[in-house]
Amino acid sequence: MPDVFARPIDASTRYCAVYGFPVRHSASPAMHNAGLAALGLNWRYLAFAVPPVQLQEALRGAAAMRFVGVNLTVPHKVLAVEMMDVLDASARLWGAVNTVRFEGLRADGHWEPLGQWSAEAEPEQVRMQGFNTDADALVQALQEELGWQAKGSRVLLLGAGGAGRVAALKLAAEGVAQLFLVNRTMEKAAAVAEEIRARYPGCAVTLGYPEGTVDLLVNATSLGLRAEDPLPLDPTRFPLERAGAVYDMIYRPAETPLLARAARAGCRVANGLGMLLYQGTRALEIWSGRPAPVEVMRRALREHVYGG
Template identity: 35%
Template sequence: MNITAKTQKVGLLGWPLSHSLSPAMHNAAFAASGLDFVYLPLPTPPEALAHAVAGLRALGFVGVNVTIPHKVTIMEYLDEIDISAKLVGAVNTLVIKENRLIGYNTDANGYISSLRLAGVDIEGKQAVILGAGGAARAIVAGFIGNDIAAVTIGARDKTKADGMARLFTGNTPVSGVAWDKSDFARALSQADIIVNTTPLGMYPNTASQPPVPWEQLKPAAVVSDLVYNPLNTEFMAEATRRGHKTIGGAGMLVEQGALAYSLWTGQDAPREIMQQTLIMGLK
């Protein structure tokens, strides 16, 4: 990689960033496409976020990805927030155009793209979301925007699940339930797709998984896990053992990254290169 004063700069704002695979994934994509871009890790503690955002503009960055813990806080420093970020209530991609900072969220559409690539159609289907955090909100927004019939949000704390459900006030029914209640088992028995949006099963705590009563699920139910490290979580392994189609989190990571790549470059991303780089990094 030959970096010069003409090289276009993008990067990743978050804290900490020691294990992020995004720089390797995006730099491999830029190299494969012959683009003079570089993707830099930009570890930014919360107290330095305002200065970091001002620095992006001053240093001529094209944009950045935004990750924990800045995805909501960064919104107050932006000139414009795209509808994709307004629906999710968080920004994960920033584009700097004509000195204006524009916030987007590619998580929802990235997840839906990963389902489509796996041959999963959600129109008219019922979904259960495990977890009531920011990732859950993105998935619910993606589902609603693609004509899901109904969504149930299951969490340890019903108050959090209900609070998340109340954020969605359109025509699609969205409800909250507690994991330890019969309503949760009933929702699972009717679900066409179950999505884990919690960190349960993520490295290094790979033995954990959400409390799903597997015998309640339909045989044809699709089981999806946003965790991508490890590539095959215990949750997915158990679903596979029981005959369910499974979809891991790596696909969403690649697709949301590919959408960000297109926002920055105006070109389609080399998804195969991005996926190969990601999987190599995880192994």
């Protein structure tokens, strides 16, 4: 594990950060600072509790201080869309920003990521470009950890909040044949279903539990974060034996009651740590223009979240 303090902070140190509200639980500083140290970059990654009403000011402040980039977590991802100067295709597509890249204007008129400017160069104009790395990260985790193949598959998705909506659209975009949506507030699931029908007509989307089996069940609700939470699904209406694989976006605790039950039912299971890792490695690549040290960041994340 690289020693993130081996290189002292000095006047050339550059900064990136995560903004959330609250943010104290965030594992991103541990993961990113390990990655930055492994890349030998004189950067640091910080965490700030930014109230939503001050998000715009906080982003402008980071731009003025020539930060390299910022990650956004709850409740900022949708709010930030309107605040960006430019949106990458990923942020436009999913309507949410989790990664901001600060870019400076070169004399020849092109915008270059600040992370790729030399320490001595001083851009006069800086803009913010918004990206979304969450959706790709989910699919990468599903493929690598569960061996899941999107094309033609049947998926049951629980939850239609911020993460659930992006997951549903991404799964449809990846070629899922049949998507079943379940959410406490079914109007929200119905709105997501409408959006999928309009944008991805090749995906048959149904509200409610499926008959028969599914290849994959994804929990995108927050049920399972607390020990006293009920299961995020009704097992009398959908017994877990009917799912080939179960992915829980929650990673703390490492094994939610849903995952424990799914493992007992013989399903392949994975928690949300991989998704968190890959959204972070992709953000670092967007900022630095270099391949992220994935294994170093994975180890740092595991150590921070589970203590080893």
